[in-house]
Amino acid sequence: MEIKWAPNAFVRLTLPLMAGILTYLYWGENLPELLPLVGVLLVLFGVVHGWATCQKGPAATDAAGLLAVLTVYAAGAALTQQATESRAPDHLYRFGSRVEFYRGVVDDYTVVRPATYATTVRVSAVRVGGQWRPARGGIRVSVPREATVTAPQYGDVWLVRGAPAPSKPPLNPGEFDYRRYLEYHQVYHQQFIHPDQYQQIATAPPNWLRAVAMRAARVLDGVFRHYMHAKREYALASALVLGIKDEVDQETKQAYANTGTTHIMAVSGLQVGLLFGAVTWLLGRLPGRRGPWFRFVAAALGLATIWSYAFLTGLSASVLRAAVMFSFLILGRASGRQTSMYNLLAVAAFCLLCYDPYLLCDVGFQLSFLAVLSIVYLQPRIGRLLHPKAFFLGQQRPWQPKAVQKGWKGLGWSFDKIWQATALSLAAQVATLPLGLFYFHQFPLSFLASNLVAVPISSGAVYVGLGLLVLKGIVALVGVGSGQVAAVLDWLPRIVAGVFEWLIWLFNEYIFGIGRLLPGALISGIHVTAPQAWLMFAIILAGLVFFQLRRLPWLGVACALLGVLESSRVWAAYQLAPDARLIVYSIPRRSVVGFWQGAAAEVVTLDSVPLTETERTYRIVPGSIQREARQVYHRPGWRGCPVPAQVLEPGLTLTAWRGVQVAFVSGPLSGARAPLPGLEAIVLRRNARVTPATLASIFGTAAPILFDSSCKSWYVARQDSVLHHAGFQTYDVTARGAFTVRAQR
Incomplete structure (x- = not known):
């Protein structure tokens, strides 16, 4: 063939x-x-x-x-x-810890955290053995957020003392693999830099266009900050129109995640699509639109609009991705040929992947293209299942008053729009469901109710917000010639800003209202492995082929794959049920141990201070999701914990759980104590002042010595060499990750 x-x-x-x-x-x-x-x-x-x-x-x-x-x-x-930058002969990996100083430029947005600023520095040279050498490599750096520390700016050239460390792998079970995430962005090192460890020596942005774009985005952000009074509304306005989410609080982020509307806060396809739609609508009403050259003029204006918006939002990756997709759509229309939407999407993906192959690993890239692909294929098919416009028009009768007939027509138009929006939302969910479960471990059942209202309101807010920026720009231009006239005209952007703030408030209240009204609508804690996600895609594909061809064998294929998927989950649960293990967690400055039996656990904080929500969310919960745990109890201290724990003397606690004995040492020990052989591990806490001789006399030298995360780095460095010399095996939880001991079945 x-x-x-x-x-x-x-x-x-x-x-x-x-x-x-x-x-x-x-x-x-x-x-x-x-x-x-x-x-x-x-x-x-x-x-x-x-x-x-x-x-x-x-x-x-x-x-x-x-x-x-x-x-x-x-x-x-x-x-x-x-x-893959790490293959280069002059990459930072080749120099290891021999780096004395390095010179690099800030090459990314600065993320503002509660205690630090985080950004990426691209290295251009290192000093090794007193000599400067060319080098390359990315370092994810954090600097303390203090009054004396200026936030890093794109293009700042730094001279930094000290060698960066290779990025750490996940330290706890199921934890997000931040090292792999950084590697996909060609960043292989991390470093916390103290204020006296670096200095800015120049300003040389790697890309001047991007530098100007990022500055323009901050100037526009200042417009929202000036005209909007409520902090939450200002933060959402900046996120919605410009993609700047520095001021969005965690509660708001969680509310949007719980209702499936996080995509609205990320400037990407929605905002670029709204601009494209507005330009198309306006151009469709111009005289001469049927002329031979009109489509080229329309294409030029469309491209100018979406790329201007991409520039004014700082040329962020998500906006650039959407701009490329719509650019090919505009060019395809301008060619005058019947171009397949699938081919246009493929062209956009092909060009983006040729530019950066690692975009294939980007969650935003995957979700964007899958959602658009699913909408293009499924939305018309779902939309044809119901015909609300025809139904309501069918209720019209010749003898009815004109007002009643117009009412039926209006109802038909309204319900048709609602149904088409529902079809679009359903279509987008079909293809992105496996990825949503794989990456985010949750599914918001309220996504329809949320998006049906939130998307129209947010779309209107985007238009109003852009109108505010345009008006402010006009007033600023007038102010160049006459400040008094500009002061008089300033009431126009103030009125628009009031409408904008009200829309943002309404949008936000609706999202929080959905969360309060449907508190159980979020299914969370879903663990899906990569093979299971591929199986889900195969099931969806087989189902779509069945509906397209109407052939039962394809339904059989979908059912068989569904059986394989469910069998894999049942088998995983069967394997997990008898699994028992003790885990000493790696959580900065904390002493935490978990006792896991199947899908149940007792997590004990040995310092009797409960874990913060952040510590639980990022350190403990991923492992709980991985095991699909349903009974996880957090105990501040041993009180109330069913795990046997015996305080043998101040500073020494012994636990015996399912045949596993572990000693926790936090202070000086009495060398006269009877020996305690047969331990699986000895955990040193809070810089315990113990000597190798005392430890050997009480525990012997067979059990490994663990330094938990409450121990300081200087203490670990000093004790490690001494204990090794005495014949002990050691393990640093802070550097090497959680320590796991399997219990007897």
Whole structure:
């Protein structure tokens, strides 16, 4: 059969490109240099393509097509290989801890946290052995947020003393793999920098266009800050229109996550799509719109609008991604050809992945393209299931008054819009469901009720917010010529700002209201593995094929895959039920131990101070989700805990749980105590003042010595060498992560 590349040629090119990228991500370390292979394949493709052109047979064409797919596949792996910065001979990894100083430039937005500023510094040179050498590499740095410390700005060139440390892997079970996240952004090191450890020596933005764009975004943010009085409304306004979420509090973020409306706060496809829709609507009402050159003028204006907006929002990654997608849509329309939406999406994805192959690992990239793809395919099909407009128009009768007939028509129009919006929301959820469960472990049942009202209100707010910025810009221009006239005209942006603030307030109150009205509508704690997520995608795909072809075998395939998915979950629960383990957690400055039996746990904070919500959310809860735990009890101290714990003397507590004995030492020990052999571990807490001889006389040297996270780094460094010399094995929980002991079954 002859392979046809049209009308979705780029779909068939993008898929092997993605496959090549995934191949490198999973097995890249074992692959040789791939660029020569791509060159050979390109030459071979040219030869085979020339032969196929002369032969003009299906076999020759198929051979050329398959070779093209293989070439794109190899190119995907090669592009990812070239984009992997750690392979460079002058990467920071090559210098290790020998770095005395390094010079780098701030190359990212600054994230404002309660106690620190966090950003990324790109290194250009390091000093090793007193000599400066060229180097490259990204470092995720944190600096204390103090009155004397200025927030890092894009383009600041720093001279930093000390060597950065390689990024740490997850320290606790199920914890978010921040190291892998950073590696996907070509950042392999982290460092906390004290104020006396660095100084700004110059300003040299890596990209002047981006620097100007980021400054423009901050200027526009200042407009919202000036005109909006309520802090929460200002924070949401800036997030909604400009994508700046520094001031959005955690309670608001959680409320939006619980109702499935977090995407509204992220400036991306929604805002760019609204601008595109507004420009299209306005251009459709201009005279001469049927002229031969109008579509090119419309395309130019559309591109200018969305890229101007991308510039004014700081050229953030999410906006750039959406701008590229809509740019190809505009260009496709301007070409005057019947272009497939799937092909346009594939072109956008292909170009973005060629620019940065690691975008394939970006959650926003995955969700954006899957949501748009699902909307393009499913929304018309779901929308055709009901016909509210035809139903209400069918209620009209010739003898009814005109007002009643108009009422039926209005109801038909209104319910049709509501149903189409419902169809769009349902379509977007279908394809993104597996990813939502895999990444966020929850599903908001209230997403329909939330989005049906929140999206229209937020859309109106975006238009009003942009109108406020335009009005303020006009007033500022007038102020250049006449300050008095500008002061008089300032009442216009103030009125618009009042409307804008009211819309934001209404939008926010509705989201919080949905949360209060439907407190149990969020299903959380769902654990889905990567293979299970792929199975879910396969089930959805088989179901869609069944509905399209109406053939029962495809329904059988979907049911069989569903059976495999559920069997995997049942088997995982069966395997987990008898699993018992003791975990000494790695939580900064805390002593925390967990006793896990299947899906139940007792988590004890040995310092008798309850864990904060942040500590529980980021350190304990991921492991609970991984085990799909339903009974997790947090105990501040041993009181009320069913796990046997015996205080043998001040500073020494012994626990015995399911055959596992662990000693917790927090103070000096009496060397006269009878020996306690058979321990699985000895945990040193709070810089316990003990000597190797005392520990050996009481516990022996067989059990490993654990330094928990309450121990200071200087204490660990000093005791570690002494204990090693005495014959002990040691384990630093802070540096190496949680320590786990499996109990007897």
